[in-house]
Structure formats: structure tokens, C-alpha cells
Amino acid sequence: MPRARAALFxxxxxxxxxMVGRDAEKxxxxxxxxxxxxxxxxxxxxxxxxxxxxVECDLTVGRLAEDRFYIVTGTGFATRDFDWISKNIPxxxxxxxxxxxxSRAVLSLFGPRARDVLSAxxxxxxxxxxxxxxTVREISVAGAPTLALRVTYVGELGWELHVPTEFAATVYExxxxxxxxxxxALAGYRAIETLRLEKGYxxxxxxxxxxHTPRMAGLGWAVKLKSETPFLGRAALVEQAGEPLPRxxxxxxxxxxxxxxxxRETILRDxxxxxxxxxxGFGHTIGRPIGYGYVRDPGGVDAQFVMSGDYQLDVAGALxxxxxxxxxxxxxxxxxxxx
Numbered sequence: 001m002p003r004a005r006a007a008l009f010x011x012x013x014x015x016x017x018x019m020v021g022r023d024a025e026k027x028x029x030x031x032x033x034x035x036x037x038x039x040x041x042x043x044x045x046x047x048x049x050x051x052x053x054x055v056e057c058d059l060t061v062g063r064l065a066e067d068r069f070y071i072v073t074g075t076g077f078a079t080r081d082f083d084w085i086s087k088n089i090p091x092x093x094x095x096x097x098x099x100x101x102x103s104r105a106v107l108s109l110f111g112p113r114a115r116d117v118l119s120a121x122x123x124x125x126x127x128x129x130x131x132x133x134x135t136v137r138e139i140s141v142a143g144a145p146t147l148a149l150r151v152t153y154v155g156e157l158g159w160e161l162h163v164p165t166e167f168a169a170t171v172y173e174x175x176x177x178x179x180x181x182x183x184x185a186l187a188g189y190r191a192i193e194t195l196r197l198e199k200g201y202x203x204x205x206x207x208x209x210x211x212h213t214p215r216m217a218g219l220g221w222a223v224k225l226k227s228e229t230p231f232l233g234r235a236a237l238v239e240q241a242g243e244p245l246p247r248x249x250x251x252x253x254x255x256x257x258x259x260x261x262x263x264r265e266t267i268l269r270d271x272x273x274x275x276x277x278x279x280x281g282f283g284h285t286i287g288r289p290i291g292y293g294y295v296r297d298p299g300g301v302d303a304q305f306v307m308s309g310d311y312q313l314d315v316a317g318a319l320x321x322x323x324x325x326x327x328x329x330x331x332x333x334x335x336x337x338x339x
Contacts, residue, residue, distance in 0.1 A: 003156060003285050003330070005183040006111030008175055009192060011160065012168070014106050015078035017071040017085070021095035024067050028095075030231055031088045033214065035224045036061050036069065043136045043151055045222060047214055048084060049233025053240060054210040055217070057081045058202065060151055062136035070136065070147065071097075072160070074204060088232060104147070105168035107175060110158030112339070113182040118159065120178040133338040142167075142174035152337045154192060155199035155330060197290045198283045200251055200328040206263070206279040207249055207292050213237060216294070217249050218326065244300025247275065251329065252313060252322045254289045257282075259320055261291040261313070268319070269295060269309035277313070286329050291322075 019028055028036045034046035040063050048057035059073035059081065073081045078101060086097050109118055119126050124139040131137060136149045144167035149160040163171045176184065200218075202208045208217045215223075215237070225237060254261065261280030266273055280291035291313065295306050303326055311322045328334075 003111070003195075005185065006109060006113040006117055006158075006179060007185045007187040007191065008172075008179065009108040009110070009187055009189075010106070010172075011075075011108050012105040013075040014101070014160075015073045015075065015081065015099070016101045016104055016106075016162070017073075017082060018098045018100050019069040019071060019085070019095060020067060020098060021093070022067055023093035024069055024095045026095070027089045027093040028061065028069055029229055030090055030093075031085055032061060033223045033231055033233060035227065035229070036063070037229075038063055040065055041135050041137060043134045043149055045151070047208070047219065047222065048081075048088075049214075049231075049237075050210055051233060051236060052210075053213040053233045053236035055204065055208045055212055055214065055219075056084050056210055058204040058208055060149070062147075062149060064136070064147075070162075072149070072162075077204065103165060104162045105165050105171075107161045107163060107168070107172060108158065109161060109175060110152060110154050110156045112157060112336075113179075113184075114156070114158040117175065117179045117182050117184060118161075121174045128339065142171050144171050146171070153201055154195035155201070155328070155334070156195075156336050157339050158337070194281050194284050194290075197279065197281045197292070198285055198328065198330040200292070202249075203279065212249075212294075213240065215240070216245055216247055245302060246298075246300070247294035247296040248301045248303070248306055248326075249278075249292060250295050250306050251325045251327075252277070252291045252293065252311065253283070253286070253325070253329065254291075254313065254320055254322050256320065257287060257289065259289050259315055261289045261315065263291070265291060265293075266314035267293050267295065267322075268312040268314065271312075274309075283329060290329060295324075 032046040043062045062070040147162040263280045265277045267275040277291040277293040283290045312319045
């Protein structure tokens with residue numbers, strides 16, 4: 001439904017933090033691998049790395065003011081990410097982290113008709129020119145003051161609507177009513193999983209974690225290595241830059257729609273075991289099973305190595321032919337979220 005019309009997801013369980021203080025930017029610039037020192041209203045997808053360059057956190061940071069940042073991370077990582085961020089705030093920084101998870105519900109509206117639905121209950125200008133992808137703004141939704149994040153984990157036009165908890169039911173009812181003429185569907189985390197697999201979006205604890213660097217995970221574009229800004233893990237990434245990659249994340253599809261991929265299936269390249277799937281599922285848009293896993297080789301792995309192999313997956317003891325890709329299976333140019 002999200003790729004054809006629009007869908008509404010309840011993601012209230014997201015963890016939400018505020019980084020506040022005179023040195024909030026300085027503190028986050030040290031902890032975050034991406035550039036968060038942007039103007040008020042900017043939204044940044046970033047990892048936070050350990051000293052080895054491994055990914056400890058994977059989250060979104062929105063700048064609300066010169067001294068205030070809004071941080072959104074996964075449901076299951078609230079305690080872990082809060083601890084990681086807190087303990088890595090430099091001692092000389094006037095900055096501290098506040099957990100505001102319970103104060104806001106999150107209703108995520110995604111799909112080609114998302115703007116039509118939201119515009120029906122918001123007086124704000126939601127055009128792409130006024131509210132571009134990768135920004136955060138306070139808007140009114142059904143009379144509720146709403147922090148709207150133009151971001152996606154499903155690869156479609158839409159917003160995460162962070163609503164004060166006391167307004168959640170009102171906004172939900174208004175969205176479902178406004179969405180009825182547009183074929184709005186109510187969807188859940190199983191739908192999110194299939195959509196994010198089609199888009200190749202990484203999940204912490206599956207495709208990325210403390211032992212995987214952004215470069216291995218195909219996320220080097222999200223790291224501010226071209227700037228001179230110091231950050232935690234930078235030294236390790238610089239040192240590793242001239243070395244061959246021990247592994248590289250790739251996506252796999254199987255032509256037989258009846259094959260079930262769950263993750264942990266062995267990956268074979270030219271008949272040799274080279275890794276296993278970190279996650280798996282079914283891509284309902286493309287009509288095929290999808291899996292993601294790291295292709296490994298002691299001599300080093302690059303894009304050419306990955307793409308030149310002939311692949312099979314060991315699925316419950318049966319060797320199944322598979323196709324490999326380093327690009328998303330849906331909208332590889334990422335145009336749909338930016339419409």
C-alpha cells in the first residue's frame with residue numbers, strides 16, 4: 001500500500017532524546033560520524049562509531065535550535081543508545097542528554113498520496129519547496145502542535161509526525177478520516193520490514209553493528225571524512241581507508257517466490273562459502289525473496305569482486321541460485337521520497 005497509495009504506521013515506541021546546552025553542537029559533532037553542524041531545521045541521518053570505526057548507533061538527528069537537537073533511534077535501543085551518547089559527551093562540553101520518549105507519540109505517514117492526506121488536516125505549506133526532504137519543522141496537524149520530520153525508512157514520500165502524547169488519539173482519528181478518500185491503509189512493522197529490505201535500508205543489530213564500519217556496510221557516504229572535523233572513530237577509518245575491505249554488504253534476490261529467506265542462510269560464491277545472510281524477507285513490490293549479507297574474502301573484497309561472482313544460497317539444505325546487487329531493488333536513485 002505505501003508504494004501505491006499511502007499507509008499510516010504507529011511508531012510511538014521510537015526512542016527520542018534531546019541534546020541540549022551551549023555546546024550541544026560541539027558534543028554531537030564529536031559523537032556523530034555525519035555532519036550535524038547544520039542550520040536549524042536540518043535533519044541528518046548518522047552513525048555513531050567506536051574507536052575501531054564500528055557502528056554503535058544508527059539514528060536521526062534534527063536541529064531544533066542553536067542549542068537543541070532532537071534525536072530519534074530504534075525502539076529496542078533506547079537504553080543502549082542513551083548510555084552510549086551520554087558517556088561520550090566530552091567533559092569540557094556544556095551539553096546533556098534528556099530522554100523525552102514518553103512525551104511524544106509518532107504517527108508515520110508514507111506513500112505517494114501522503115501529502116494529499118496530510119494537507120487535508122494541516123494549514124501549513126507541505127510542498128516540496130517549502131518542506132523538502134531531510135528537514136524538520138513544527139506544523140499544525142488537526143490542531144495539534146506537531147514536530148514533523150521529512151524522512152523515511154520505507155523509501156516513499158512522507159513524514160514522521162511526532163505528536164504530544166495527549167494529542168495522539170485526535171491526530172490518529174483525523175489522519176484516518178482524511179486518508180479514507182485516498183485509500184489510506186493501516187500498516188505495521190512487518191510492512192516496514194519488507195519495504196526497508198526492498199530499499200536496502202540497514203538495521204542496527206542485523207546489517208550493521210560494532211564490528212562493521214560504514215565503509216563495509218556501504219554507508220561511507222554518510223561519514224564526514226572529507227572535512228577536518230574530528231569525531232570518534234575517525235582515526236580508525238582513516239587508517240583503514242588504504243586497506244582492502246575484509247567484507248562488503250550486498251543484497252540478494254531469488255527468482256522462486258516460494259523460497260523463504262529468514263536470515264542466517266549461507267552465501268556461496270562460485271561454490272565457495274563466503275558469508276551468511278544477516279536478514280531476509282519477501283519483497284512484495286518486486287515479487288521475490290530478498291536477503292542481505294556480507295560477502296567475505298581473505299584477500300579483500302570490493303564491488304567488482306562482489307558483482308563478478310555466481311551466487312547460491314543454502315536454504316534449509318537446498319542450494320538456491322541467487323542474484324546479487326549493491327543497489328536498492330526499488331527506486332535505486334532514491335527519487336520517490338523527495339517528490
